Amino acid sequence: MDNTINFGIDLGTTNSAIAKFVKGEVVIFTNPQDYGRSTLPSVVGYRKDKILVGPQAKTFLEKDPKSVVGVFKRKMGTSESFKIKAINESRTPIELSAQVLKELKTFVNTGETLESVVITIPASFDMIQSNATKEAGHQAGFKQVVLLQEPIAASLAYANMKKIKDLGDGQWLVYDLGGGTFDVALIKIKDGEMKVMDHEGDNFLGGTDFDNMIVEKLLIPKIKEQYSFENLEEEMKSASGKHNAKYYVLLRRAEEAKILLSAKTSAEIVIDGFDDEDSNEVDMEVTITRSEFNELIRPSIDETIEMIKNILTRNSLKAVDLLFTLMVGGSTYIPYVRQRTEEVLQIPANCEIDPTTAVAVGAAYYAATKQKEITKDDKPKKQSTISIRASYNKASKEKEELFAARITGNTEGMFYKIVRQDGGYDSGLKKLTERINEDLPLVENAYNFFTLTIYDSQNNVIETDVEPIGINSGFGISGQPLPEDICLEVDDYDHPGQTRLALVFQRNSVLPTKKHMTFPINKPILKGNEQDRIWINVYEGPQASLPEANQSIGVIEITGKQVSRDIAKGSDIEITITMSESRDLKVSAYLNMANQEFKDVFNPKERETNVNLLKEQVSDLSEKLDEEIDHATEKEDYETAGTLNKLKKEMRTVEEETEGLTTDDVTDKRYQLEDKKRKIAQAIDVATKHKRLQKVKEHYNDTKVECKKLLDETGNDHERKTFNDIVSQEEAFFSTNSPLKIQEKSDELHSIIHQINWRTPDFLTRVFNWLKVEHPKMNDQTQAKSLIDAGKFAVESQNWDRLKEINYGLLDLLRKEDRPKFEHKIGFGI
Amino acid sequence: MQEFRKITVKVPQQCLDLVNQVFEIEKKISQINEEHSIHRNINKLRDLIENELFKGTGGTIGLSYHNPIGENYSDTRTDCEASIAGTSSDNLEIVEVIKPIIFYTYLEDEKMMKAIVQKAIVVAKSKEVTL
Numbered sequence: 001m002d003n004t005i006n007f008g009i010d011l012g013t014t015n016s017a018i019a020k021f022v023k024g025e026v027v028i029f030t031n032p033q034d035y036g037r038s039t040l041p042s043v044v045g046y047r048k049d050k051i052l053v054g055p056q057a058k059t060f061l062e063k064d065p066k067s068v069v070g071v072f073k074r075k076m077g078t079s080e081s082f083k084i085k086a087i088n089e090s091r092t093p094i095e096l097s098a099q100v101l102k103e104l105k106t107f108v109n110t111g112e113t114l115e116s117v118v119i120t121i122p123a124s125f126d127m128i129q130s131n132a133t134k135e136a137g138h139q140a141g142f143k144q145v146v147l148l149q150e151p152i153a154a155s156l157a158y159a160n161m162k163k164i165k166d167l168g169d170g171q172w173l174v175y176d177l178g179g180g181t182f183d184v185a186l187i188k189i190k191d192g193e194m195k196v197m198d199h200e201g202d203n204f205l206g207g208t209d210f211d212n213m214i215v216e217k218l219l220i221p222k223i224k225e226q227y228s229f230e231n232l233e234e235e236m237k238s239a240s241g242k243h244n245a246k247y248y249v250l251l252r253r254a255e256e257a258k259i260l261l262s263a264k265t266s267a268e269i270v271i272d273g274f275d276d277e278d279s280n281e282v283d284m285e286v287t288i289t290r291s292e293f294n295e296l297i298r299p300s301i302d303e304t305i306e307m308i309k310n311i312l313t314r315n316s317l318k319a320v321d322l323l324f325t326l327m328v329g330g331s332t333y334i335p336y337v338r339q340r341t342e343e344v345l346q347i348p349a350n351c352e353i354d355p356t357t358a359v360a361v362g363a364a365y366y367a368a369t370k371q372k373e374i375t376k377d378d379k380p381k382k383q384s385t386i387s388i389r390a391s392y393n394k395a396s397k398e399k400e401e402l403f404a405a406r407i408t409g410n411t412e413g414m415f416y417k418i419v420r421q422d423g424g425y426d427s428g429l430k431k432l433t434e435r436i437n438e439d440l441p442l443v444e445n446a447y448n449f450f451t452l453t454i455y456d457s458q459n460n461v462i463e464t465d466v467e468p469i470g471i472n473s474g475f476g477i478s479g480q481p482l483p484e485d486i487c488l489e490v491d492d493y494d495h496p497g498q499t500r501l502a503l504v505f506q507r508n509s510v511l512p513t514k515k516h517m518t519f520p521i522n523k524p525i526l527k528g529n530e531q532d533r534i535w536i537n538v539y540e541g542p543q544a545s546l547p548e549a550n551q552s553i554g555v556i557e558i559t560g561k562q563v564s565r566d567i568a569k570g571s572d573i574e575i576t577i578t579m580s581e582s583r584d585l586k587v588s589a590y591l592n593m594a595n596q597e598f599k600d601v602f603n604p605k606e607r608e609t610n611v612n613l614l615k616e617q618v619s620d621l622s623e624k625l626d627e628e629i630d631h632a633t634e635k636e637d638y639e640t641a642g643t644l645n646k647l648k649k650e651m652r653t654v655e656e657e658t659e660g661l662t663t664d665d666v667t668d669k670r671y672q673l674e675d676k677k678r679k680i681a682q683a684i685d686v687a688t689k690h691k692r693l694q695k696v697k698e699h700y701n702d703t704k705v706e707c708k709k710l711l712d713e714t715g716n717d718h719e720r721k722t723f724n725d726i727v728s729q730e731e732a733f734f735s736t737n738s739p740l741k742i743q744e745k746s747d748e749l750h751s752i753i754h755q756i757n758w759r760t761p762d763f764l765t766r767v768f769n770w771l772k773v774e775h776p777k778m779n780d781q782t783q784a785k786s787l788i789d790a791g792k793f794a795v796e797s798q799n800w801d802r803l804k805e806i807n808y809g810l811l812d813l814l815r816k817e818d819r820p821k822f823e824h825k826i827g828f829g830i
Numbered sequence: 831m832q833e834f835r836k837i838t839v840k841v842p843q844q845c846l847d848l849v850n851q852v853f854e855i856e857k858k859i860s861q862i863n864e865e866h867s868i869h870r871n872i873n874k875l876r877d878l879i880e881n882e883l884f885k886g887t888g889g890t891i892g893l894s895y896h897n898p899i900g901e902n903y904s905d906t907r908t909d910c911e912a913s914i915a916g917t918s919s920d921n922l923e924i925v926e927v928i929k930p931i932i933f934y935t936y937l938e939d940e941k942m943m944k945a946i947v948q949k950a951i952v953v954a955k956s957k958e959v960t961l
Contacts, residue, residue: 033908034908034949035946035947035949045905047905052905055908055911056905056906056908057905059905059911059912059913059914060905060914060919062914063914063916063917063918063919064919239915239916239917240916240917244915244916244955245915245916245925245926245953245955246926247915248913248914248915248926248953249926249928249953251913252913252928252951253928273926419908420908421945422909422933422943422944422945422946423908423909423945423946423949424907424908424909424931424946425906425907425908425909426906426908427906428905428906441906441907443933443944445942446933446935446942446943446944447938447941447942447943449943472941516874516877574870574874590870595867597870
């Protein structure tokens with residue numbers, strides 16, 4: 001049973017952290033509300049109804065100093081307290097430190113209750129200050145508090161990292177330069193014990209000062225050089241200054257640059273977004289070099305070195321007497337800090353430990369050597385006597401939703417907190433009463449999860465019956481679902497010359513919705529040539545049907561006359577289709593090459609029929625009808641032939657009337673004709689569907705037989721499995737009666753056949769022999785000859801992989817000759 | 831009982847840097863009067879980031895980003911790291927956005943979920959009260 005303390009806390013002036021020793025390693029806990037950050041700003045803020053600890057409080061530190069307190073560590077052990085305006089009460093440094101400790105407890109996600117802990121204190125803390133720290137620990141609910149000096153903690157972290165069991169007798173310096181304070185300590189091992197022999201510090205020196213310096217001493221002067229400002233410093237730094245907001249922007253950018261300069265020798269800072277006094281827009285990029293930055297901070301660093309010199313003198317030590325200077329604190333990442341100290345003091349700088357977590361890590365290592373002095377109580381988490389009844393909307397389109405709850409039972413001394421699971425909302429710690437009313441902000445189009453946690457006065461979690469709060473925003477809220485598929489007509493590359501439908505939105509999709517599709521154009525559109533056309537044709541109706549049987553919603557026609565330059569075959573067309581809740585369809589087509597956009601808005605309730613397209617469609621349909629009649633007659637399917645023949649008369653009427661239409665016809669004639677055309681198309685579809693279905697089924701069965709044969713001869717396990725998967729679904733896809741779906745399955749079987757063939761020596765040789773005969777037709781005769789020679793060698797040496805490659809190569813040379821000439825109708829396809 | 835799984839998300843910093851750059855370009859473009867052609871590329875980039883970047887890696891959708899400019903800022907907003915400009919800290923709105931909020935979107939049980947992988951870095955200021 002593990003009876004050591006194991007938990008260590010770095011209770012810092014600017015930042016705090018908590019760590020645990022587990023199985024030989026130290027784990028640093030991260031802030032559950034601050035994605036991966038392992039430090040907690042030591043800042044406490046009060047509002048009328050809640051307490052903020054950490055980053056949220058820090059945001060308000062500067063501008064709300066009456067209700068937000070930081071750096072209270074400096075006042076530990078004094079009788080001074082801080083008057084808090086928001087609650088009209090005072091808080092002592094002990095109470096504030098306790099609040100930070102309580103918050104750190106919530107980082108621990110191992111489910112255990114913390115009763116013993118090691119807390120670090122500065123080397124400069126006396127008895128009273130140390131006791132104050134212990135008291136803060138007790139107020140936070142720790143029964144046992146063991147104190148450890150910070151420089152010792154850092155040294156322990158180093159020793160453990162290097163796995164030094166015995167540091168021997170030696171002395172070194174611990175140099176701690178953090179965000180807001182500087183401390184240096186002389187550590188010595190004497191009689192096997194590590195002790196702080198001397199120390200110095202400056203409570204007002206740290207990394208944030210450096211950011212300020214960059215803005216004040218480097219950026220502002222450079223801005224003033226180029227632009228006219230009367231008093232830029234004041235306008236930026238004063239809270240009531242005109243450019244105060246920009247000051248903070250520059251401060252952030254300066255901080256980023258400072259961090260970059262630790263790795264690179266120069267960094268750029270962009271300054272923009274405001275005007276000078278002559279109304280000129282400030283827009284400049286300032287380069288800061290590492291040497292400029294070093295020059296800037298040199299006085300501060302030299303100050304720290306002076307303090308070290310004092311220590312050396314006081315203790316009659318020389319540089320050679322010291323092993324190294326151990327670098328601790330985030331600001332020691334700056335190369336110049338290490339350089340300069342080494343340079344002046346002639347003592348090596350030791351940067352081997354992680355400067356930001358060293359103290360917490362060391363505290364945890366120490367905690368692993370200390371026994372718990374309270375009995376390890378396996379008592380379960382405090383059972384609550386409170387019950388929570390919550391009510392809220394589970395789905396919403398609003399930006400916020402009200403969460404209301406009624407609490408029954410004794411709530412005295414309890415607090416609650418609601419946080420959003422993604423880390424974007426934190427209600428803050430609030431006193432628990434019999435009602436909770438919170439407006440919870442929602443992330444749009446996502447499922448938002450919130451947790452409500454109840455705490456006792458020491459921030460220990462109290463188990464309750466409350467469930468996680470889940471609110472669905474936007475996405476998936478049913479408005480009107482789409483009644484039918486929305487499709488785009490495209491050229492069908494499997495059946496050249498014909499078209500098919502590409503699915504844009506599936507029926508029952510939730511509106512509003514949007515889709516982008518990009519296609520390469522399959523024919524050139526020459527500028528000025530009206531005959532070259534691309535159609536963007538949107539239909540409503542089942543995707544599996546033929547286009548002409550569906551309801552056309554709208555058409556955009558792009559002709560050569562409209563394009564600003566020749567559109568080459570292969571260039572892209574980007575189509576964006578948006579449908580609003582009220583089913584307005586916005587279609588836009590962008591031609592990459594011409595940088596032109598064509599757009600239109602359609603509504604299924606209003607009709608638009610493009611006469612040119614209608615004429616083409618009618619003519620196509622008439623041809624098709626004749627073909628189908630011929631086909632049916634050939635096959636002696638007299639029933640179908642009869643049905644189709646009956647349609648001929650009507651088809652002829654429609655043809656004649658359509659011919660007579662002009663493109664600017666203002667009557668409803670075009671709509672009537674389109675309806676008639678559609679009805680005829682549907683009738684043909686119905687009559688011939690059977691035939692198409694039969695044909696496709698036959699083809700499938702033939703393919704299946706061929707495939708099975710090949711599999712039995714030379715198939716592998718994977719191919720057999722794929723085949724079996726397809727065949728096992730036969731009943732399912734046959735019952736859809738969709739020729740398209742069945743065709744898809746045939747294609748899949750074809751893939752298997754193709755795969756097997758192209759590794760079968762016999763097949764490969766036959767292909768090669770045929771290609772040899774076709775040799776004269778090939779494009780590049782030299783290339784062809786060399787490939788054929790190589791092929792012959794491959795056959796002889798039975799190198800079938802090579803032969804496969806050679807065959808592909810030869811086919812490539814043939815393709816252009818072989819390509820059948822047919823017309824693409826739409827301009828792009830799949 | 832509704833349950834949710836706590837997930838640990840680690841998005842490579844390069845992806846976040848990429849998104850931050852796209853966001854900056856978008857910000858700059860919105861201030862120029864251009865004929866929408868650059869807007870289109872930004873939208874395409876956005877589309878690729880939101881839908882294609884992590885496609886196929888088992889249930890994930892992608893990254894999305896949000897510009898909170900003009901929105902209210904209060905101490906409950908842990909999706910932003912803010913500095914406060916001006917004299918007052920009441921009634922704050924976001925006046926500058928240095929980095930956007932970046933979400934990692936993923937599907938869980940057919941529910942669209944979002945996790946914050948980058949908090950926005952903003953400057954907030956008290957709303958001007960016009961009398």
